Amino acid sequence: MKRKRLVSVLALAALLVGLTACSSAEGTEAESDSAAAEETAEDAAAEDAAADDAATEEAGDTDKIVVGVSTDTATTVFRQVELMGLYNMAEENGDMEIIELNADNDTTTQATQFRSLIDQGVDVIVCCALDQDAILSSYDYAYSKGVPIINYDRKVEHEGVKFTAMYDSYSDAKQLAEYLLSVDDGEEHTIFLTVGSLADPNGIARREGFLETIENSGHDNLKVTEIMTDWDVDMCLTNMQNALQVETPWAVANVSAHMDASCYQALEEAGLMIPRGEEGHVYYTSLSGEPPAVAYMEDGYTDMIFVIPADTAGEQIYNAAKALANGEELESDVFYMPTFGVKPEELEEKADEIWTIKYEDLLG
Amino acid sequence: MNKGLSMKQIFSRNWIAVAIGNILLFLVLAVSQPAFLQITNIMNILAQCSLYGIMSVGMTFVISTGGIDISVGMTAFFTMTLMWRLSSMLPVWLIFLVAILMGCVVGLFNGVMAAVLNFPDMIATLASMSILRGVGYLLIGSAQKFVPDELRVIGVSRIGIIPVPMIIMLAIAVAGAFLLSNTRFGRYVLAVGGNKNSAIFSGLNVVKIRTGAYVLCGACAAIGGIVYAGRVGSISPSSCNGYEFTVITAVVLGGTKMSGGKSSIVGSVLGCIFLYLVENAMTMLNISSYYQTLARALLMLFAISIDTFTTYRNDISVRKERRKRFLEF
Numbered sequence: 001m002k003r004k005r006l007v008s009v010l011a012l013a014a015l016l017v018g019l020t021a022c023s024s025a026e027g028t029e030a031e032s033d034s035a036a037a038e039e040t041a042e043d044a045a046a047e048d049a050a051a052d053d054a055a056t057e058e059a060g061d062t063d064k065i066v067v068g069v070s071t072d073t074a075t076t077v078f079r080q081v082e083l084m085g086l087y088n089m090a091e092e093n094g095d096m097e098i099i100e101l102n103a104d105n106d107t108t109t110q111a112t113q114f115r116s117l118i119d120q121g122v123d124v125i126v127c128c129a130l131d132q133d134a135i136l137s138s139y140d141y142a143y144s145k146g147v148p149i150i151n152y153d154r155k156v157e158h159e160g161v162k163f164t165a166m167y168d169s170y171s172d173a174k175q176l177a178e179y180l181l182s183v184d185d186g187e188e189h190t191i192f193l194t195v196g197s198l199a200d201p202n203g204i205a206r207r208e209g210f211l212e213t214i215e216n217s218g219h220d221n222l223k224v225t226e227i228m229t230d231w232d233v234d235m236c237l238t239n240m241q242n243a244l245q246v247e248t249p250w251a252v253a254n255v256s257a258h259m260d261a262s263c264y265q266a267l268e269e270a271g272l273m274i275p276r277g278e279e280g281h282v283y284y285t286s287l288s289g290e291p292p293a294v295a296y297m298e299d300g301y302t303d304m305i306f307v308i309p310a311d312t313a314g315e316q317i318y319n320a321a322k323a324l325a326n327g328e329e330l331e332s333d334v335f336y337m338p339t340f341g342v343k344p345e346e347l348e349e350k351a352d353e354i355w356t357i358k359y360e361d362l363l364g
Numbered sequence: 365m366n367k368g369l370s371m372k373q374i375f376s377r378n379w380i381a382v383a384i385g386n387i388l389l390f391l392v393l394a395v396s397q398p399a400f401l402q403i404t405n406i407m408n409i410l411a412q413c414s415l416y417g418i419m420s421v422g423m424t425f426v427i428s429t430g431g432i433d434i435s436v437g438m439t440a441f442f443t444m445t446l447m448w449r450l451s452s453m454l455p456v457w458l459i460f461l462v463a464i465l466m467g468c469v470v471g472l473f474n475g476v477m478a479a480v481l482n483f484p485d486m487i488a489t490l491a492s493m494s495i496l497r498g499v500g501y502l503l504i505g506s507a508q509k510f511v512p513d514e515l516r517v518i519g520v521s522r523i524g525i526i527p528v529p530m531i532i533m534l535a536i537a538v539a540g541a542f543l544l545s546n547t548r549f550g551r552y553v554l555a556v557g558g559n560k561n562s563a564i565f566s567g568l569n570v571v572k573i574r575t576g577a578y579v580l581c582g583a584c585a586a587i588g589g590i591v592y593a594g595r596v597g598s599i600s601p602s603s604c605n606g607y608e609f610t611v612i613t614a615v616v617l618g619g620t621k622m623s624g625g626k627s628s629i630v631g632s633v634l635g636c637i638f639l640y641l642v643e644n645a646m647t648m649l650n651i652s653s654y655y656q657t658l659a660r661a662l663l664m665l666f667a668i669s670i671d672t673f674t675t676y677r678n679d680i681s682v683r684k685e686r687r688k689r690f691l692e693f
Contacts, residue, residue: 075601077507195653207653226653228646233603234596238412238640242647245405246397258508261598291508292598 065325068117069100070110070127072153078290078310079128081355082152082165085314086126086321096322107134114138118145123325126150126317132157132201148324150317154201163320163330165313167337169202172306173209175341176253176285179304181217183283189250192243194227194236194263196255203231206255206287225249233262240266248272251283257293257305260286264296275300276344287339291356297344308339311355378619379631381674382638385617385667389641397648403525405644411527413640415440415591418533419611420618420632421540422471422584425577427615428544430557430624431478431485433578436585437607438496439470443589444511444599445503451512459515464586470496471582475575493608501601508600511593519594529591533633536584541629553577557624614639617667638667 069086071079083100090096099117103110107130117125118141125147129135135156142149143160151164180191193210196203207226214222225243229236236259243249244266254263267273267282274281286293289307296302316335323330342350351357393400419436426433443463450459470492477488521528544550552573556563563570593599616622617638618631642663646656 073601075501075506080506198653198657225647225650228653228656231602232605233598233600234415234592235643237596238643239647241408241412242405242644245402245408246399246648246650258600261510262596265597292510 064095064097065124065322066097066099066120066122067321067325068114068120068122068125069098070114070117070125071100071102072110072128072130073105074102077359078288078308079153081310081359082128082313083317084311084359085316086318087314089315089318096318103130105130107131110135111138115141118142118147122147124148124150124321126152126321127156128153129156150320150324152313152317161333162324163317163333163335165316165320165335165337167202167308167339169205170209171336172287172308172339173206173253173255174213175306175339176255176287177210177213177217179285179306179341180222180251180253180283181214181219183251183303184219184222186219186221188221188223190223190225190247192227192240192247192249192252192263193224194229194240194252194254194256194259197230200231203255210253210255229256229259231256231259233259237262237266241269244270244272249282251285254284254286257286257288257290260292260296260302264301273301276303289342289354289356294347294354294356297342297347300344303344305342306339307342307350307354307356309337309353309355311358312337377628377631378621378626378675379628379634381619381670382617382631382634382667384670385663386634386638386641389638389645389663393641393645393648400644400648405648407525407527407530409637409640409644410530410533411595412643413636414527414529414533415588415595416607416611416614416636416639417633418529418536418584418591419588419607420614420636421536421629422581423611423615424540424618424620424627424629424632425544425553426485426581427612427620427622428553428557428624428627429574429577430560431574431577432612432622433474433489433581433585434486434608434612435470435474435489435492435496436581436588436611437604438493438500439467439582439585440589440592440607441599441604442470442496442500442503443467443586444593444603445500445509447515447590447593448509448511448599449503451515456514456517460518460590463590464583467582467584467586467589468579469582470585471579472575474582475578478578479571479574504599504601506601508598510598511596516594516597519591519596521594529595532587532591536587537629537633540580544627544629549573549576554625554627557621557627559625610639611636613664617664 069083071083073079087098090098099120099122101113101117103113110130111134114125114127114135115138125142127135127149129151132154136158139149139156139158139160143158148162149158149160151161151166153166155164155166191214193207195207198204198207211224214224225247227236227239227243229239240263249272252263252267254260263284264273272280272282284296284302285304285306286302287306287308289305293302293305297305313335320330340350340353342354399405419440423433423436443466446466447459447463450462454462474489474492477483477491478485518528518532523531544553552563552568555566555568556570556573560570589604592604596603614635615632617635618628618633620627620632642660646659651659
């Protein structure tokens with residue numbers, strides 16, 4: 001009993017110290033404010049000037065558009081790059097205040113944060129929905145309060161959504177398939193296709209985009225083996241290893257380049273990591289451009305990468321948010337990041353467009 | 365004289381259900397896909413499941429005491445991020461040692477919160493999970509990091525055709541099984557899980573025993589992290605996310621009771637093998653990704669049904685035995 005009491009007292013003390021620390025910090029600010037006020041009171045002219053300045057500043061602040069950003073995760077560089085343009089433009093023009101809240105992959109947290117942003121009186125809300133269905137009640141709330149919604153990365157169908165900045169996963173995967181069709185020699189071949197999470201619309205769209213393109217191409221000689229990954233590198237490695245026990249692929253189509261290392265490790269273990277141009281080389285193409293896609297291409301293995309220019313989204317979001325806050329109509333309600341292919345010989349030429357090269361410092 | 369185990373004794377083992385599940389699945393695969401029986405495939409499966417196998421040994425100890433540790437995935441993640449950070453500063457052997465020690469420290473922290481401060485085990489380890497994830501993020505940032513080759517030595521090496529992770533898993537499983545069945549500590553672990561109050565009244569130091577189980581679990585999770593880093597070769601912020609649930613599933617499939625007091629290290633390792641056999645089956649039989657989730661769930665249900673059935677049969681025979689003795693009395 002005594003020990004429990006002691007622990008409770010210690011915990012309470014720690015809590016009090018923490019709260020005191022927080023309030024003392026606020027207190028210091030308040031004290032310095034009042035001190036400043038006293039000083040200005042000594043000089044009437046200075047006081048007037050200060051009041052004028054404050055009024056101008058205040059007016060400036062009220063002119064600023066307040067944008068709430070509800071992100072799904074803070075742990076993906078891709079997401080950070082998607083919003084980079086928004087922050088850069090806001091800083092450059094000084095006309096936008098951004099309040100960002102990160103849901104840390106939790107739908108309930110996202111719903112709570114979303115509502116809190118609306119309650120804080122944001123003019124526009126930008127959201128990367130974790131779950132397209134779970135977010136709908138939050139979107140209803142925003143709609144009822146007249147706050148326009150901008151989606152990014154994932155599409156959500158809702159009347160309150162005025163703009164969406166995303167990539168077209170279906171078309172992107174189609175490009176992977178079209179590339180492999182272009183190098184098909186007509187012989188019987190097996191393609192290993194990595195499949196992302198089937199709970200994620202992007203995972204579903206990429207799978208369908210690839211499979212339907214192959215199916216509709218008339219290239220009946222091509223068989224596709226699906227490698228389940230759930231976007232997890234370990235699962236990708238495991239299932240690649242398993243599939244390689246049964247079949248030798250002619251090509252690998254990886255729907256997210258962050259799993260490249262797993263695919264290549266499995267190929268290496270199977271003795272199939274053979275450089276481009278050499279006999280027995282397995283065609284390799286991947287999507288998104290995330291690391292280490294460029295490295296494997298530079299090392300002489302990957303044949304084609306498709307880069308999603310994540311850094312193009314932010315500027316579009318900024319423009320849309322500004323227009324919506326000013327009550328303007330948008331010319332288009334969707335922006336698709338224009339995914340582009342890069343061949344090994346184009347790597348140098350397109351380096352400025354590839355975000356993983358452009359923002360190398362961010363990647364560490 | 366004990367002339368070996370009778371069939372009745374064999375079927376009363378709590379790992380028998382998962383063993384039957386493994387055998388049946390093995391047979392189905394062997395018949396339907398000849399490549400399954402290749403030695404490289406068998407070695408692959410054992411190497412693949414070694415990460416969970418190692419973690420499941422530690423988890424079995426914690427669950428045997430009636431506790432639960434949901435921070436194992438993040439302990440492994442934290443260990444990897446720490447190894448990555450230390451990779452340019454320390455020699456490899458020292459990095460591994462530091463990693464295992466940090467796993468023990470995490471286990472000790474969990475043990476102190478759960479056993480000394482009496483926080484509910486789930487809440488205590490949930491807190492550690494969040495802390496470790498946060499620290500891990502700080503250590504690697506938000507981008508995928510690649511593990512230096514020298515740190516991958518354990519994850520990718522083989523002795524002959526046998527993968528080193530598999531050897532580590534077997535060594536830890538044997539040591540764990542010995543510790544649980546043949547030592548005083550193991551018996552105390554089961555006693556605490558079986559009835560905590562009786563254990564206290566019997567004079568056992570429940571706090572020490574529970575903390576010890578958590579320390580073991582932390583160490584196993586850290587070794588799991590070392591194996592993962594070597595095997596996969598990269599660390600991303602989502603690495604090891606949700607692994608605790610797979611480990612717990614394997615342990616429970618292996619016949620360990622969630623309420624504690626009854627456990628089997630052999631069963632836990634067999635549980636991991638079962639999960640990876642299922643994974644292997646899905647890919648080898650080229651089952652469409654949409655059906656894989658359903659097939660996985662059905663196979664798990666099947667394994668649990670065998671467990672429920674064997675437990676039910678054992679209970680019936682125990683009751684019959686008791687009634688017989690009572691009538692004789």
